[in-house]
Amino acid sequence: MRSIVPDQFVHRGTVVIEGWWLHHQHLSPTELERRAFGLAAQGARLFRMEQDFIALLPRPEVNDTRHGPGSPLVRIGDGYSAVPLSSEELGRLHVGPRTLVVGRSGRAELLRLDDLSPVDPKEWLEPGPLVFEDLQPLGDPPVVALAPVSVTEVRQVLGLAPGGPAGERRRLLAALKTDLEVGPPPNTLTFWEKLRTYWQALFPARGAQPAGPGGAMAKHEARLTFKQRLRQALTSLALRSRLFRLFGRRQAQYLADMLSAFERGDLDAALKTALPLADLKRRAPGPRSLALGVPQPRGRLGIELDRRGGGGSSMVLADELYAELELQYRRAFERLDREGRHEEAAFVLTELLQQHEEAVDYLERHGRLLLSAELAEARELPPGLVIRQWALAGDWERALGAAVKSGAFADGILRLERAHPELAKELRERWALILADAGELPLAIDVLWPLPDRRHLAKEWVNVVLEAGGPPAARMLLRAFELDVIDFGNLRDRAVALLEEVGAPGFESRMAFTHALLSMRPNSEIATLARPALRSLYRDQDRAPERARKEKQRLERLIDDPVLRADLPPLPAPKPRLAGAEPRTLRFSSHHRGAMPILDVARLSDGRMMLALGEAGSSVYDRHGRLKQRYDEPAHHLVPSDRGARVITLAPRDAVFRLARMDLVRQRVTPWGNLALTSFAHNFDGWRWFVGRPGKTVALDVMKSGFETLWSVDVEPRLITRTGEENNLNLMGRERGDLAYFHYGPPGLQLRSRQLLSADELGPETVRLVFLEAGGRCRISHRQQRGEDERGDATTFIGEWVVHLDTRRFDLPLPPSARVIGLTGDLDHVVVVTAEPFDTVVRLYSVEGQALWSLHLEGEVRLTARFFDHYLVIGDDHGRVVLLDTTSLEVVSSFLAQV
Numbered sequence: 059m060r061s062i063v064p065d066q067f068v069h070r071g072t073v074v075i076e077g078w079w080l081h082h083q084h085l086s087p088t089e090l091e092r093r094a095f096g097l098a099a100q101g102a103r104l105f106r107m108e109q110d111f112i113a114l115l116p117r118p119e120v121n122d123t124r125h126g127p128g129s130p131l132v133r134i135g136d137g138y139s140a141v142p143l144s145s146e147e148l149g150r151l152h153v154g155p156r157t158l159v160v161g162r163s164g165r166a167e168l169l170r171l172d173d174l175s176p177v178d179p180k181e182w183l184e185p186g187p188l189v190f191e192d193l194q195p196l197g198d199p200p201v202v203a204l205a206p207v208s209v210t211e212v213r214q215v216l217g218l219a220p221g222g223p224a225g226e227r228r229r230l231l232a233a234l235k236t237d238l239e240v241g242p243p244p245n246t247l248t249f250w251e252k253l254r255t256y257w258q259a260l261f262p263a264r265g266a267q268p269a270g271p272g273g274a275m276a277k278h279e280a281r282l283t284f285k286q287r288l289r290q291a292l293t294s295l296a297l298r299s300r301l302f303r304l305f306g307r308r309q310a311q312y313l314a315d316m317l318s319a320f321e322r323g324d325l326d327a328a329l330k331t332a333l334p335l336a337d338l339k340r341r342a343p344g345p346r347s348l349a350l351g352v353p354q355p356r357g358r359l360g361i362e363l364d365r366r367g368g369g370g371s372s373m374v375l376a377d378e379l380y381a382e383l384e385l386q387y388r389r390a391f392e393r394l395d396r397e398g399r400h401e402e403a404a405f406v407l408t409e410l411l412q413q414h415e416e417a418v419d420y421l422e423r424h425g426r427l428l429l430s431a432e433l434a435e436a437r438e439l440p441p442g443l444v445i446r447q448w449a450l451a452g453d454w455e456r457a458l459g460a461a462v463k464s465g466a467f468a469d470g471i472l473r474l475e476r477a478h479p480e481l482a483k484e485l486r487e488r489w490a491l492i493l494a495d496a497g498e499l500p501l502a503i504d505v506l507w508p509l510p511d512r513r514h515l516a517k518e519w520v521n522v523v524l525e526a527g528g529p530p531a532a533r534m535l536l537r538a539f540e541l542d543v544i545d546f547g548n549l550r551d552r553a554v555a556l557l558e559e560v561g562a563p564g565f566e567s568r569m570a571f572t573h574a575l576l577s578m579r580p581n582s583e584i585a586t587l588a589r590p591a592l593r594s595l596y597r598d599q600d601r602a603p604e605r606a607r608k609e610k611q612r613l614e615r616l617i618d619d620p621v622l623r624a625d626l627p628p629l630p631a632p633k634p635r636l637a638g639a640e641p642r643t644l645r646f647s648s649h650h651r652g653a654m655p656i657l658d659v660a661r662l663s664d665g666r667m668m669l670a671l672g673e674a675g676s677s678v679y680d681r682h683g684r685l686k687q688r689y690d691e692p693a694h695h696l697v698p699s700d701r702g703a704r705v706i707t708l709a710p711r712d713a714v715f716r717l718a719r720m721d722l723v724r725q726r727v728t729p730w731g732n733l734a735l736t737s738f739a740h741n742f743d744g745w746r747w748f749v750g751r752p753g754k755t756v757a758l759d760v761m762k763s764g765f766e767t768l769w770s771v772d773v774e775p776r777l778i779t780r781t782g783e784e785n786n787l788n789l790m791g792r793e794r795g796d797l798a799y800f801h802y803g804p805p806g807l808q809l810r811s812r813q814l815l816s817a818d819e820l821g822p823e824t825v826r827l828v829f830l831e832a833g834g835r836c837r838i839s840h841r842q843q844r845g846e847d848e849r850g851d852a853t854t855f856i857g858e859w860v861v862h863l864d865t866r867r868f869d870l871p872l873p874p875s876a877r878v879i880g881l882t883g884d885l886d887h888v889v890v891v892t893a894e895p896f897d898t899v900v901r902l903y904s905v906e907g908q909a910l911w912s913l914h915l916e917g918e919v920r921l922t923a924r925f926f927d928h929y930l931v932i933g934d935d936h937g938r939v940v941l942l943d944t945t946s947l948e949v950v951s952s953f954l955a956q957v
Contacts, residue, residue: 060168061885062150063781063927066142067161069123069130076118077102077131079140079160082109083810084128091182093127098179105174112158112174114138134159141166145608146573150928150945163803164781165885320386325393328386329402330356334410335384359402361409361417361429363436387411400424404433414439418447427451435460440805442469449474449481458488462745462761463768464806465785467505487512496744496761497703497721499523500530503537517541522723527680528664529570532556536574546583553587557594563681563950566665568594576612588616592626599629600946641902641909642947644940648916652937652954657694659933661926661941662702662722669933669955670696676707678722679939683953691718691727699744706730706747706760708738719760733765739778739787740924748787750775755789757807769807773800870903884925887944891921900932902944911947913940 080093094111098104101116114131123130131138134148136155143151143159143166151168153159158169312331319328387410394403400421407417414437421430431447435456441464448457449470461467467489474482486505493502499519506516520543523534535556539549557568572591578584592613599606607629614623658670665681670693678687692709699705703723709716717730737750746757746768755778757769775789787802796814803810870890872878876899880891887910888903898919902911913932915921921934929950930942937955942948 060151061165062147063164064141064143064147064161064166067164067166069132069140069142072120072122073130073132074118075115075121075123075126075130076133076138077112077114078126078128079107079131080111080113080128094177095179095182097127104177104179105171106177107160107169107174111177112171131158137171139166144573145576145612146569148608149569149606163801164786167885317382317386320390325390326359329359329390329406329410332387332410333383335380335387335412359405361401361405361433363432384411395420400426401429404429408433408437415443418443422447422450428453431456438806440469441466442473445470445485446473449485450478454484454488457485458492461485461489462492462759465743465746466805483509483512487515490515492761493744494519497723498699498701498744499703499723500534501701503534507537513541517543526664526723528662528666529566530664532567532571533574535571536578550586554590557590560597563665565598568598572609572613576609576616580616580618585617585619588613589622592617596629642911643914644912644949644952645914646916646936646938648936650936650938650954652939652956654937654955655920655935656922656933656937656939656955657935658696658922659924659931659939660696660698660702660705661924661929661931662698663700664702666702667931667939667941667951668696668698668705668722669939670694670707671955673709676705676720677955679953681951683939683951685956687722687725689720689727691720691729692716693718695738695740697738697740697742697747699742701744704744704760706742708735730763731765737775737778739780741780743780743785746785748778748780748785750778750789750791755787771802771807771809773798775800870901870907871909872901880921880923882923882925887925887930889923889925889930891923893918902930902942910944911942 078097080090082090085093090111094104094113097113097115102113103116105112105114112131113128118133121130129140131140132142134143134153137153137157137159139153139159141159141161143153147166151159151166153168156171158171158174159166160169161167316328316331316333319325319331387406391403391406391411394400394406404417404421404426407413407420414433418430418434418437418439421427421433427447428451431444431451431453434444434447441460444460444464445457445466448454448460457470461470467485471482471485471489474485486509490502490506493499493505500523503516503519503523506512516537520534520538520541524531524538524543535544535549535552538544539546544552553571556564556571559568568591572595575584575587575591592610595606595610595613610626610629614626617623654671654674656669657672660668660670662668662678666686667679667681669677669679671677672694673692675688675690676693676696677685677689680686691707693707694710695708697706697708703721705720705722707718707720711732714732714734716732719728719730720726721728733749734752735749736752739748742748742760745759745761747760748755748757751774753772753774755771755773755775756767759766759768773789773791773793775791777788777790779788780786785802785804785807787807789800789802791798791800793814799811799813800809801811802808870888872890872892873894876892876894878890879893879898880889882889883905886905888905890901890903892899892901896916898915898917898921900913900915900921900923901909903909915934915936915938919934919936921932923930923932925931925944928943928945930944932938932940932942939951939953939955940949941951943950
């Protein structure tokens with residue numbers, strides 16, 4: 059299964075839709091099947107993808123991506139994609155016939171439609187065979203004498219005068235009586251049985267499992283806090299006593315008074331006693347925490363910005379009464395709106411109806427911009443909306459603070475562009491300046507480029523990028539020409555020199571330049587550059603065959619030469635890797651060594667590599683293995699940004715780490731300070747770095763001089779990984795003695811899944827090796843066993859991977875004498891490091907268990923292995939560096955650390 063990190067993740071606007079992807083994470087099982095059945099009734103073909111459905115329409119339709127049953131699928135060749143992909147990304151994924159591209163956990167994954175199970179919705183309608191049983195009557199039913207219901211007593215309890223409206227009042231009183239005055243079931247327990255029941259509710263036995271399905275998730279949810287268990291025990295006590303009837307009468311009286319105030323039109327009195335709909339629940343089966351009293355009336359009708367939500371107690375109402383209250387609240391809002399009492403109307407929307415986004419929009423339309431921004435931030439609405447509201451309020455410091463905290467600059471710009479284009483331009487310019495200050499110059503140039511009148515700000519940035527070299531410089535050559543930084547003759551010479559390079563080291567730069575060239579408008583100068591780009595494409599066709607096939611046609615159109623088109627030979631079909639082929643092997647003797655040990659290694663986005671040399675500092679090498687820069691700041695660990703422009707270095711100092719921030723573009727180092735860390739993510743998005751602290755996980759603001767927190771959660775992780783512009787965060791830690799896995803995702807880093815992995819669930823062996831993938835998958839190595847095969851003894855390495863709540867097993871063959879000492883991987887590969895009698899061996903496997911490549915290092919060696927996109931980088935304590943392209947299995951670079 060191939061995957062990449064795409065530049066964009068969702069289709070936007072109006073597109074030609076060929077199908078829909080229905081997500082189980084966003085829909086209930088009933089709604090999921092209802093939508094799937096509706097599409098099948100229109101002639102769509104259904105396929106099952108794990109817990110989701112893929113629906114392929116009988117004919118394409120033009121539709122807005124915002125209005126549909128799921129995520130849209132568009133046609134790419136003979137396949138489909140739920141992710142907007144560039145030609146470069148299509149080439150890297152090798153999209154072919156009958157394939158499907160979906161976006162999960164911050165990556166675009168390639169699947170085969172033939173691997174999905176077709177679904178016939180007609181089977182859902184099959185009632186199955188009917189079985190008739192012979193029934194024996196039990197005799198005449200007993201006669202039950204029903205006690206008469208006194209309506210007069212109910213009216214007295216509610217304080218209502220007799221002779222009220224006959225229809226509506228009777229229905230309301232019946233709902234109140236049914237919901238709040240039903241007494242508890244007969245209690246036949248003795249005093250000691252009651253006491254034991256309450257004690258068990260407060261202090262459940264350790265290891266007791268909740269009844270019913272649910273596995274580890276149900277086990278976790280059953281672990282309530284002492285305060286929650288105490289409230290449940292008190293509720294149970296009230297239900298088994300006569301106190302329940304008293305509480306019900308008081309609550310019925312409270313609700314009756316509130317509804318009477320609404321009927322009289324006394325909105326002030328009614329709204330001061332009104333209850334939020336979140337505190338009023340419809341009747342539903344199962345235990346719930348009931349309110350044991352009545353609330354205090356409000357002193358004023360104002361929005362509480364510092365309100366904290368919390369799963370407190372609630373009154374339980376019948377559906378009819380719940381709907382009646384909702385209708386009364388909506389009518390109150392409409393009346394306040396007509397009277398011009400806008401802030402009070404917004405109070406009804408956000409405090410009572412819980413319609414927070416509607417309240418923000420209402421306040422904005424009536425000029426309450428500051429209050430709308432404060433409300434959006436207090437209610438934790440989508441980050442792009444918060445940024446938009448602060449920009450409208452004119453508070454750019456708060457707007458930029460929210461954008462840096464969430465990384466939702468692009469969402470904020472899109473929300474402003476529709477009605478406030480000038481503010482959108484100002485936010486875009488401020489974002490570009492922030493990126494430039496952070497050292498992310500290529501991205502800063504891209505962000506600023508849609509503003510022609512502000513492009514002159516990018517001239518200095520382009521010069522710095524061109525001097526740094528690599529793929530970003532290749533992509534910026536055409537931008538430099540448009541800004542008059544270089545003339546066309548200089549552009550042509552540099553482009554030809556770049557495109558005539560041969561081999562893997564310059565492949566990414568050639569691909570970046572060609573991609574930028576294809577985005578230009580055709581003219582004679584562009585046609586001149588397209589010719590060497592086409593020749594380069596033919597030389598590199600084996601590295602990206604699908605990309606070469608598509609970009610060849612686009613380059614031909616740029617050149618617009620019929621003679622050349624007629625003379626061009628066709629591109630050959632890609633050579634598939636044969637199943638069962640022997641893995642490629644690279645060997646290093648103990649005499650092949652560099653000048654100093656390497657403790658960590660990182661591949662930067664421009665193709666350079668950075669080596670951590672411990673107290674000796676760090677070094678940066680180009681793709682040919684030539685030393686380019688050296689830094690004296692001690693570095694035992696490297697944490698690069700996603701675009702490789704900046705790096706955080708860590709050096710242990712007793713119980714803390716010494717931290718520093720490096721700007722590799724401007725070649726400057728800034729000490730950050732000392733901080734106690736239990737774990738840390740090995741990459742960051744440019745301004746947020748996730749680290750483990752005692753008792754919690756926090757996101758540090760890398761742009762600040764001190765250690766300022768942008769986000770935190772009370773989980774102390776052993777391992778942290780993150781990926782994606784919007785950050786998909788994965789944590790592995792201990793929770794009440796068990797190994798726990800947490801996945802947080804957008805918007806706003808909300809908890810998306812959680813799983814407890816107890817020793818019983820992992821098997822009898824002790825968990826020894828654990829790693830987390832950035833794409834949201836964790837793998838746990840827990841067993842290694844020996845067995846017999848046709849060639850004799852063999853060792854099988856047995857592990858598990860867990861994708862959210864889906865657990866699978868993988869087996870990897872190893873030599874009988876191998877002892878596993880390291881484990882890592884990405885979405886497509888597993889790397890196992892073994893100690894053997896004479897060598898230390900690094901083995902690369904596919905997730906299906908096929909051996910792909912191995913590196914044999916003579917003797918006992920300590921090494922580090924890390925994945926960067928589709929590259930595997932290895933560095934060891936003998937000063938050796940190996941860069942492997944996991945797509946072509948070609949060693950792109952291999953060199954020794956220099957003094």
